[in-house]
Amino acid sequence: MRLIVRLSVGLVVAAAVVSAHESKSAEFVSHRAEYKYFLGRSETRAGGSIEENRVACDAWVQTSRHHIHGSGLVPTIQRLEIKEFRDGRGMIFLHHLSSGGQQFIKLEGSAHRGRNGKPPIARFTSPEAKEVVLPRKTVFAVAFYFRILRELTASPKKSVGRTPVFGLLSRGASLFYAETRRAKESAPLFIKVNGDSELLDTPAIDVEMRLFDSPRAKQPRARIVMKLHANGIYSRAVYFLPRGTISAELTSIRRLASPTC
Numbered sequence: 071m072r073l074i075v076r077l078s079v080g081l082v083v084a085a086a087v088v089s090a091h092e093s094k095s096a097e098f099v100s101h102r103a104e105y106k107y108f109l110g111r112s113e114t115r116a117g118g119s120i121e122e123n124r125v126a127c128d129a130w131v132q133t134s135r136h137h138i139h140g141s142g143l144v145p146t147i148q149r150l151e152i153k154e155f156r157d158g159r160g161m162i163f164l165h166h167l168s169s170g171g172q173q174f175i176k177l178e179g180s181a182h183r184g185r186n187g188k189p190p191i192a193r194f195t196s197p198e199a200k201e202v203v204l205p206r207k208t209v210f211a212v213a214f215y216f217r218i219l220r221e222l223t224a225s226p227k228k229s230v231g232r233t234p235v236f237g238l239l240s241r242g243a244s245l246f247y248a249e250t251r252r253a254k255e256s257a258p259l260f261i262k263v264n265g266d267s268e269l270l271d272t273p274a275i276d277v278e279m280r281l282f283d284s285p286r287a288k289q290p291r292a293r294i295v296m297k298l299h300a301n302g303i304y305s306r307a308v309y310f311l312p313r314g315t316i317s318a319e320l321t322s323i324r325r326l327a328s329p330t331c
Contacts, residue, residue, distance in 0.1 A: 099269060099301040100124040100326040105318045106261065107138065115139075116316055117146075123302060127331035129155045130212055145170065154212045159183050160190075161210055161236075181210065181236050192236060204236060204245060211237045218250050219298060223275055226252050232285060246281045246291065253278035253295050256306060263305075264322045274299040 101123055107116040121134035136148040146169040154161040160182035167175035179194035181204070190204045214235050221228055229251035236245055253276040263270065276297050280290040293310040307318040 098125050099303065100328045101266075101269065101303060102324045102326055103303065103320060104322040106321050108317045108319065110315045110317065118321075119318070122326065124326060125328050127329055128157070129153050154210060158210070158213055161212075183210075190236070205234050208234045208236055208245060211235055214248070218277065219275070219300070222250070222252050222277060223273075223300075226275075228252075232282065234285075246283065247285055247287070249280045249282070249290075251278055252276065256295070256297055256308075261319045261321050263320055265324045267323060269301060269303055269323050269325060270299060270305055270320075272299045272301045272303075274305070 103121050103123075104118065105121070106118045108114055109116045117136065117138040119134055119136040121132065124131045130153070132150065132152045134148075134150045136146075136150075138146040138148075146167065149164070149166040151164040152161065153163075160180060162180045163178070165175055165177040166173065176196055177194070178196040179192060181192040182190060184190045184206070189206045190208050192202045192204060194200050194202070214233060218230055221230060230249065232247045232249050234245055235248050255276050274297050276295065279294045279296070281292045281294070282290050292312075294307060295310075296307045297305050299305065303320075303323065305320040309316045309318075
């Protein structure tokens with residue numbers, strides 16, 4: 071079951087990249103995408119997801135549902151809803167996960183930037199009401215991954231050192247430390263992409279992310295290699311986890327309308 075839960079790390083990471091439209095060289099596209107999951111790099115099916123990423127006048131919004139199955143995996147369903155405000159003041163999140171007919175995660179809450187010199191705070195409303203003070207240098211996922219796409223596109227040999235980021239991990243919404251660099255360019259998609267496939271014609275980079283539990287941890291919790299497009303779409307992701315590897319391949323993409331603000 072841990073393998074399945076940890077997959078949520080990379081999915082939230084991917085959603086965060088929608089902020090790339092703030093770059094002068096990028097234009098975010100609101101879109102609906104479908105992905106198929108495979109065990110390792112083979113063609114053995116392990117589930118899939120439907121994800122909607124939208125740009126609103128005041129925030130970036132992701133809603134998604136993921137179903138995982140496959141050899142030795144207990145059928146699992148995840149529901150994610152994330153709203154991160156474009157002014158950087160914080161985010162609202164919801165993460166529900168059930169496996170084998172039982173609910174294991176029902177996580178809801180928000181995180182906010184510190185004011186008047188105070189550190190940022192995460193506030194949980196479910197499963198219990200509590201507050202967690204975050205390190206002063208903590209960044210929210212959207213701002214951090216916008217930085218990744220911008221800096222690694224401009225300087226391919228650059229790497230972004232270990233940075234505290236607040237996001238969703240296997241234990242729920244939590245702090246993790248990310249190291250990021252450009253990865254070797256991946257092979258073309260082996261699945262035909264239906265719908266508005268011309269959206270994949272925008273420039274793309276392959277990125278490797280290593281996620282750690284602490285500033286001094288020697289071994290990463292997970293390693294993720296993703297192909298990120300300048301318009302906020304990811305066409306492939308490979309999640310290297312302690313108990314195995316899962317690949318996600320884009321199968322369908324459709325442009326959604328963006329608001330006039």
